[in-house]
Amino acid sequence: MTAGRAEQVTDREQQVLDRIDRARRRRPRVREERVTMSHGAGGKATQTLIEAVFLEEFRNPLLEPLEDAAELRVPGARLALTTDSYVVSPLFFPGGDIGDLAINGTVNDLSVSGATPLYLSAGFILEEGFPVADLVRVAGSMRVAAAAAGVSVVTGDTKVVQRGKADGCYINTAGVGVIDRDITLGAARARPGDAVIVSGPIGDHGITVMLARGELDIEADVCSDTAPLNGLVAALLDAVPGVRAMRDATRGGVATILNEIAVAAGVGVLASEDDIPVRPEVRGACELLGIDPMYVACEGRLVAVVPGDQASEAVRALRGHPLGAQAAVIGEVTASQPGIVRLTTAFGGTRIVDLLVGDPLPRIC
Amino acid sequence: MRFVDEFRDADKAHALAAKIAALCEPGRQYKFMEVCGGHTHTIYKHGLEDYLPEAITLVHGPGCPVCVIPMGRLDDAMHLAARPDVIMTSFGDMMRVPGSNGSFFDAKANGTDIRMVYSPLDSLKIARQNPDRKVVFMAIGFETTAPSTAMTMLRAAAEGLGNFSVFCNHITIIPAIKAILDSPDLRLDGFIGPGHVSTVIGCRPYEFIARSYRKPVVVAGFEPLDILQSIYMLMLQLAQDRSQVENQYSRVVPWNGNPVALKAIGETMELRPYFEWRGLGFISHSALKVREKYAAMDAELLFEVPGVRVADPKACQCGEVLKGVLKPWECKVFGTACTPETPIGTCMVSPEGACAAYYNYGRMHRTRVPEAARAAGSRAAGS
Numbered sequence: 001m002t003a004g005r006a007e008q009v010t011d012r013e014q015q016v017l018d019r020i021d022r023a024r025r026r027r028p029r030v031r032e033e034r035v036t037m038s039h040g041a042g043g044k045a046t047q048t049l050i051e052a053v054f055l056e057e058f059r060n061p062l063l064e065p066l067e068d069a070a071e072l073r074v075p076g077a078r079l080a081l082t083t084d085s086y087v088v089s090p091l092f093f094p095g096g097d098i099g100d101l102a103i104n105g106t107v108n109d110l111s112v113s114g115a116t117p118l119y120l121s122a123g124f125i126l127e128e129g130f131p132v133a134d135l136v137r138v139a140g141s142m143r144v145a146a147a148a149a150g151v152s153v154v155t156g157d158t159k160v161v162q163r164g165k166a167d168g169c170y171i172n173t174a175g176v177g178v179i180d181r182d183i184t185l186g187a188a189r190a191r192p193g194d195a196v197i198v199s200g201p202i203g204d205h206g207i208t209v210m211l212a213r214g215e216l217d218i219e220a221d222v223c224s225d226t227a228p229l230n231g232l233v234a235a236l237l238d239a240v241p242g243v244r245a246m247r248d249a250t251r252g253g254v255a256t257i258l259n260e261i262a263v264a265a266g267v268g269v270l271a272s273e274d275d276i277p278v279r280p281e282v283r284g285a286c287e288l289l290g291i292d293p294m295y296v297a298c299e300g301r302l303v304a305v306v307p308g309d310q311a312s313e314a315v316r317a318l319r320g321h322p323l324g325a326q327a328a329v330i331g332e333v334t335a336s337q338p339g340i341v342r343l344t345t346a347f348g349g350t351r352i353v354d355l356l357v358g359d360p361l362p363r364i365c
Numbered sequence: 366m367r368f369v370d371e372f373r374d375a376d377k378a379h380a381l382a383a384k385i386a387a388l389c390e391p392g393r394q395y396k397f398m399e400v401c402g403g404h405t406h407t408i409y410k411h412g413l414e415d416y417l418p419e420a421i422t423l424v425h426g427p428g429c430p431v432c433v434i435p436m437g438r439l440d441d442a443m444h445l446a447a448r449p450d451v452i453m454t455s456f457g458d459m460m461r462v463p464g465s466n467g468s469f470f471d472a473k474a475n476g477t478d479i480r481m482v483y484s485p486l487d488s489l490k491i492a493r494q495n496p497d498r499k500v501v502f503m504a505i506g507f508e509t510t511a512p513s514t515a516m517t518m519l520r521a522a523a524e525g526l527g528n529f530s531v532f533c534n535h536i537t538i539i540p541a542i543k544a545i546l547d548s549p550d551l552r553l554d555g556f557i558g559p560g561h562v563s564t565v566i567g568c569r570p571y572e573f574i575a576r577s578y579r580k581p582v583v584v585a586g587f588e589p590l591d592i593l594q595s596i597y598m599l600m601l602q603l604a605q606d607r608s609q610v611e612n613q614y615s616r617v618v619p620w621n622g623n624p625v626a627l628k629a630i631g632e633t634m635e636l637r638p639y640f641e642w643r644g645l646g647f648i649s650h651s652a653l654k655v656r657e658k659y660a661a662m663d664a665e666l667l668f669e670v671p672g673v674r675v676a677d678p679k680a681c682q683c684g685e686v687l688k689g690v691l692k693p694w695e696c697k698v699f700g701t702a703c704t705p706e707t708p709i710g711t712c713m714v715s716p717e718g719a720c721a722a723y724y725n726y727g728r729m730h731r732t733r734v735p736e737a738a739r740a741a742g743s744r745a746a747g748s
Contacts, residue, residue, distance in 0.1 A: 012695075016694045017694075017700075017728060019700070020699075032471065032474070036471065036473070036474045037474075038470065044706050045706060283366055284366055287369060337729060342729060346373050347373045347411040347413070348378055348415070348416070349413055349589075350412045351410060351726040352725065352726050352728055354728075357706050
């Protein structure tokens with residue numbers, strides 16, 4: 001093969017690329033007059049909405065990093081606080097339901113912030129006519145999930161709205177944890193030379209929920225990966241205290257996390273498609289649906305950034321835990337191309353992995 | 366994964382790339398157009414250009430059905446959808462295409478009943494479930510999707526479903542290719558022929574390109590190795606001074622097309638005298654409308670459609686991009702005013718649009734020397 005494509009980027013194209021970089025750094029503005037489904041998809045539109053509306057109104061140093069949980073310093077302790085709402089449809093799907101999702105999601109947001117999750121709140125918005133038996137089933141799986149994660153639901157709220165004003169059952173959970181290790185984590189701490197690790201096969205949850213809706217007439221033997229990550233995180237931090245950042249790859253998938261890291265730390269990320277674990281069933285379904293598994297949500301996977309020389313130690317620690325058996329290094333942090341995530345494709349080419357505009361799979365969590 | 370991984374084998378790609386490079390005549394530049402948006406998507410998604418010598422340029426053609434929908438047709442559709450008795454159904458690709466007053470998504474957020482479907486048959490399901498409403502399917506696409514619209518119409522007729530109709534925007538690929546060949550501002554050396562369209566129409570309709578215009582055509586599949594092999598086949602034809610229609614995608618495309626699908630289209634639809642294409646203007650006999658026999662399913666007859674022609678936004682250079690005269694990044698508004706979040710032109714909307722493909726996958730500083738980077742291992746390439 002000939003070299004030469006390298007020089008293909010002319011000065012003029014370079015100028016255009018620079019102009020785009022500048023445009024992308026401009027302050028976000030919501031142009032739409034109304035909220036659209038894209039605003040909830042976890043991609044660019046969500047980010048714009050959060051930054052232009054919520055961050056603008058609530059701006060404070062604790063909120064500004066926009067991490068999965070805020071770190072609160074109170075006398076004698078470092079606490080982590082997070083909240084999340086669950087509107088998944090359908091409510092019950094292979095491998096879980098809205099109940100365990102609501103517990104695990106909040107437990108995971110605390111865990112990847114380096115906190116030991118302790119106490120959760122639960123708020124329910126129920127639609128008139130929702131079967132009580134389903135509510136009991138949901139509450140039951142919340143109990144089981146909370147026990148598995150070692151947390152308690154200590155306060156709550158219940159509201160009922162008229163038929164048609166909600167879709168069965170929505171749940172909000174908030175959680176408090178204590179950061180008892182001497183660590184500071186954050187996407188902005190990623191440095192060139194660091195390794196990017198994912199704790200297992202990606203995309204299971206999103207594809208499972210999508211197929212569970214039964215709209216596509218595709219069947220695949222997949223299950224949601226919903227699981228509490230606090231044990232896995234503890235195993236990783238015990239082995240590699242120098243972990244720079246962790247995120248759980250929910251809405252927007254691994255691609256979105258990598259982009260958040262690239263932007264927050266002002267670094268490039270270069271991932272390798274061959275190294276990203278994806279189950280064949282998930283890959284097959286994605287291939288049929290024209291979806292990139294990199295954007296599909298997980299509910300029991302984390303992405304970790306660790307110093308390059310500690311990568312193998314980190315993978316070993318993750319693999320030693322049942323939830324991390326297929327952990328793998330999927331890429332590295334680079335000084336070049338700051339703010340951009342690139343992927344070496346299995347075919348041998350290179351491309352960008354950008355944030356999605358809208359999600360092809362709405363209401364997966 | 367079987368039947369996928371075989372077509373993405375990096376070793377085979379290296380071997381093909383070497384054969385392609387060997388066929389390049391020193392000092393000669395080659396321009397091939399991939400007609401189909403699906404090919405454009407594959408090229409960027411897999412980073413295929415990394416394998417091509419500098420002398421070969423790929424020009425992205427008009428074969429993305431969303432990209433060539435003129436704004437006026439979209440406004441017409443929006444007008445239909447706004448009727449309280451109508452449920453509009455549409456493929457997801459159409460949802461973000463901007464009309465004069467926003468997209469289907471915007472209209473949906475404003476309360477218009479627009480539903481995304483994966484197949485036109487889903488529209489029939491919605492029609493059955495809503496007997497008191499009129500379900501209109503926004504039919505778009507080339508000969509690839511026209512058969513599924515046709516089969517849906519036949520099914521609706523067989524069921525005697527009275528509340529289903531089609532807003533027909535189906536287009537045909539050959540007149541568009543001819544318009545490009547006749548366009549004075551573009552010089553091409555050959556065509557990567559559209560694979561999906563050809564599963565329906567076969568390879569014969571391209572013969573005039575080889576015969577009258579003396580340009581080689583290779584009908585290609587959609588995996589990256591398919592495209593690389595097609596480029597090799599085009600280069601071989603040029604090296605041997607041939608211009609023929611060849612079928613690289615013979616595992617799927619029969620030379621004579623799919624007679625059942627063609628019959629269904631012929632039964633339900635007929636050619637329009639002319640139709641407007643975004644960026645290409647009016648092209649005669651380039652689109653399909655519902656046949657009179659099925660007038661009861663023709664949304665254009667059932668409802669009042671304004672049919673106003675709307676000029677494209679001034680800043681938008683989609684036309685030049687669609688004809689391959691401009692590269693996506695050469696458009697004045699590319700990546701700044703026009704992005705996938707806030708598209709001005711249609712080429713930025715569909716994942717098959719040249720601009721969206723370049724923005725999403727190709728927009729990077731290619732400062733590395735691929736050969737050296739590969740030798741040093743893929744990891745080291747970025748640092």
